[in-house]
Amino acid sequence: MLQSLKQWFGAKSPPALTSMLPTDAETNPLMLQFFTWEALHPELSWWGHFDEEIPRLAELGITHVWLPPPNKAAATDGRGYDAYDLWDLGEFEQKGSIVTRWGTRDEFLSACKKAKQHGIAILIDAVLNHKLGADRAETFQAVRVNEKNRLETKDKPREIEGWTAFDFPGRGDKYSSFKWNQNHFNGLDWDQRTETKGVFRITGGSHKGWSKNVDKELGNYDYLLGLDINYSDPAVQEETKRWAQWILETTGAAGFRLDAIKHIDRQFLISWLRHARKTSPMGNGLFAVAEYWSGDVRLVLPYVKAFKGKAAFFDVPLHMNLHHASTHYSRYDLRGLMHKSLVEARPKDAVTFVDNHEVEGQSLESWVGSHFKTQAYAIILLRPEGYPCVFYGDLYPGTECSHEATQVNLTKLIRARKLYAYGPTTHYPLDKNCVGFVRMGDPKHDGCAVILSNKEDRDDAFIHTIRMNVGRKYAGVIFHSLLTEGGEVEIDADGWGSFTCFPNAAQVWVKEV
Structure with missing residues (x-):
């Protein structure tokens, strides 16, 4: 299998982690996802909490920290995945607040600077698939499609009203003068005129339909939620590339976590990453890890191949194996734990994880039971394949998903990774x-x-x-x-x-x- 994969990938698909991780480090690198879905600190802002934890994380051996989306959300307490304004890091009075759920721009940038001083690289969670929270509604032509097959229309194109205009009245033209309108989106899920919910593909004008360079689930999985961004529009492409350069320069971040890539035109994403590396002093060392959520490695591998080493991928198939092991108890054969995983097929393209915010009570729930968490972390932290990512909810007490034995054992396993997990x-x-x-x-x-x-x-x-x-x-x-x-x-x-x-x-x- 491995030999056939090598032939299928070919010489033009170098493993992503080879260029993105240092080869001369004295200790093993380790990533931490520093948030949960419900994350809030009782006394500090989240950025203040992170700032306070940086020395401890550096001592533990954490080398990369994946932070939650820092942008202004559509909801006042939104996590940032309901992306309203990528250029507002908690600086402007927009959507009912200056601060984001996580804190202010100054707190965020201060924590980023401190992390860098302690040798910790920051990863920006880039939410590029969609926008929410428009400032005005517009009138335009659209057609309702079958939600189970987005290539099938349910009626004829008609005029609808959609919330598609973003004026950013609080920010104005600072950092960017770009204003979004219906031309910059492919689809939406609400017709204000008839108060109808569904999936609507915007038609007419320069609209070219759904992107063909997306996952084929549901016929075409370009549309996920909110307002689906139209990356066939050159102005949208340039705006998103400008943001990438700006956020890296502003924060000193070392790279990106790419959200929901199966719904984004992959040819644009590849060119976006190429531009980010070209304009970043880190060059090919700029880190990127993509979230393609599927437990079937056969569906993940074509995406890995298409990106040609420009992004690593979260190993969702391995996570699903760990989940199934925890739900089947002694019926599960541990000898097959790594089978049909990305880390088995392409170890230097795989970012391994046990759990994250996606499975924490969300629609993609596949939680690994607490009785198997220590075994699961021992697998990803102490074996040499892949690059492991630890979840905040498993490391810190007092969270909605915390488990005391897991926290104690995970801290010891992280120490073991730093001190002992080396060699053949x-x-x-x-x-x-x-x-x-x-x-x-x-x-x-x-x-x-x-x-x-x-x-x-x-x-x-x-x-x-x-x-x-x-x-x-x-x-x-x-x-x-x-x-x-x-x-x-x-x-x-x-x-x-x-x-x-x-x-x-x-x-x-x-x-x-």
Whole structure:
């Protein structure tokens, strides 16, 4: 399979992470998504909270932080995915507030500067598919389409009223004088004249229909929500490229998280990324990770190929494997956990994750159960393939999705990634409910031995044991358990040790604790 993939991708599709991650770093890089869907701090603004946490995150070994969309939202408490004005970072009185949900522009830029001083790269969540919260309605021709097949019309084109005009009265022409109108959108979901909800494709004038360079789900998945941006319009293309250059220069950010790319013209996105790299001092090192939400790696891979190394992709297929493992308990065969994942097929194009805001009670819900979170994080943090992203809700207490044992164990696993997860990997698949692997270490770092279990067993005396080799250099050395206290394993003269793990748990064994 891997050989056929190499031939299919060809030499013109270099792995994205090869150019976007430093090759001379002394410790493993690690990304953190620093927000949840309901994220708010009881005392500080969110940007103030992030600013306060930066020294700790740097000490943990976090190298990239994916922050929530910093732009002004259509709703006063909107997360930014209901994008109103990308140029307003919490500076102008618009949509009922100067601040965004996350804080003010000054707080945001101050935190970005501090992060950079601590060696943490900021990723801007770029919401480029749609806009919401228009300032005025306009009259134009549109046709209602079948919501289950957007290529099929339900009636003849007719005149409707749609909220499509954006004047930005609070910001005026500062930063950009561009004003949006119906010519700049492909579709919408509301006809004000008849007060009808549906999916309407705007017709007439210069409109060319849905983009053909989008996902084929629902016939054509150009339209997602709100006002769908028309990237066949040259003025829209230039405006969005200007914003990319401006936001990078303004914040000092190191790159982007690209939201909902299956709905955006991919040829435009590729040219947009090319422009961002051309105008950024980071050049090809500018980081980009795309969200294409599908658990089927066969659907993800064509997008990876199309982007030709210009963006990494979140490994949604692996996330779905982790979700299924947590819901099937001991019925799930851990030996197949990585099968049909992006990290298996294209490890240097994959950003791995356990959970994020998309699955946190949202329409795409596929939460990984707390009983399997430690095992899941051990997989993405301690194996060499892919680039892992940790979720704020799993690391911090007091969130709506927090779990104390996960927070404690995740902090230890992050430390293990920083100190021990290096060198070649040897796998020890004991059986369907227990697997192990060893990282052999490198000249600067000791390695580690890892065991994962999903066995449901009520016998308190039962324990998994896997005999694994950590190398003759550790002959006579005592390895200690990292996730529990008191465990010890002595390594024999040939480098072998009998490592243990409780059922439905994970264990990491290291030379020192």
